[in-house]
Amino acid sequence: MVVANNAIRLREIQAAVIADQGAFRNINSVSLATIDRVLKRNHVRMKQLYRVPFQRNSDIVKEARFQYVQRIMELEAEGAHHKFIFVDEAGFNLCKVRRRGRNIIGQRATVTVPGQRGANITMCAAISNDGVLCHIPTIGPYNTERLITFLDALKDLLIPPEERGLLRPGMTLYVIIWDNVAFHHSRLVNEWFAAQPRIMIQFLPAYLPFLNPIEEFFSAWRWKVYDHRPYEQMPLLEAMNAGCLTIGAEDCQGWIRHARRYFPRCIAGKTFNATLMRTCGIIVKNEWTKCER
Known part of the structure; x- marks a missing residue:
């Protein structure tokens, strides 16, 4: 029972x-x-x-998981070399601190924070097996225009100037994998991808954060930002950049391998049970899971 x-x-x-x-x-x-x-x-x-969306294990979502994994495997099997790049946005605020600490029994554990909350800073980042490719913080939330700016910067890092606009045999193709937030589907974003012959887009199905390794990147990154104590030792933007610089290619490769461990279970149409995933600084009720038959 x-x-x-x-x-x-x-x-x-x-x-x-x-x-x-x-x-x-x-x-x-x-x-x-x-x-x-x-x-x-x-x-x-x-x-x-913890509340679990009942749609997570519906037949439609299971089919979407299967189709996503099948698509990734098809791209890997093609003759052209595909490089998968995971992109996402995450917010940060100086008032967010560690939720647990230590002190003598009977005395409250406290931590110093700014008296005023201040504005949220959002960072968009891209990771691959090569490590952290690009990260751009901005005050306030990301929108379509800021996302286009980020994609332009990412493109400049991936494709040399003499190769832009070209598609020849042997050239690496880049697959941007991200979630289904509304502005990822905007007209300007679709037009941007249509103009890039070597960059394509792949959306993650709903309720699949465990297949998105950049979730673990942001988890590790937030703790590294806290460790720099930005409200005492350096500006927040500098702390955010410094946190990214301490994450290497080996870390990203490990997160990508971990996400791929769920591929066979998605292909088999298994059910995923939710557990709580703590993503540094805030509690994210992701469906970081174990699976059952």
Whole structure:
């Protein structure tokens, strides 16, 4: 009962036990204390409940997972060399600090933060097996115009000036993989990709953060920004850039390998169960998962 319904209460278990004369024959009464003791004996404890979108394991989403993985495998099997680049945006604010600390028993653990919240700073970043390719922070949220500026900078880093606008055999093709945020589908963004013969776009299906290794990049990056203590030692923008510089190609390769471990499970159409993924600085209720049959 508990496995089927994590939100079930002791009184509901009590009523179900008394009502089920098949599995619990001749049990006409049972105390809540007994039920609690039996649950603890079987390693069942109270936990915080996290909301899980019911659509995550729908047939449509499972099919989208399958199609995404199938598309990636097809690109890898083609004659032309494809390089996969993961792009995403993440916000940062000086008021965000570590949520847990240490102090003497009986004394509150505190941390110094600015008196005023200040503006959010958003950074757009791109990673691949070569490491962090590009990162551009900006005050406020990202929008279509700022995204185009980022894509132009990324293109300049990927393609030499003499090769721009050309598509010849043997040239590397670049695949930008990102999520389905609204401005990723804007007309200007689509026109930008249409004008790039060597850069294509691939959207991640919904509810698939565990297939996006840049989520782990931002998780590690946020802790590195905290370690620079930007509100005391350096401006926030400098701390954000310094945090990126400490993340190497080996880190990115590990995150990409970890994401690809889920490919066979997506191909098999398995169900993913949500657990809590802490993404440095803030708690992100991503579907970072283990899977069951």
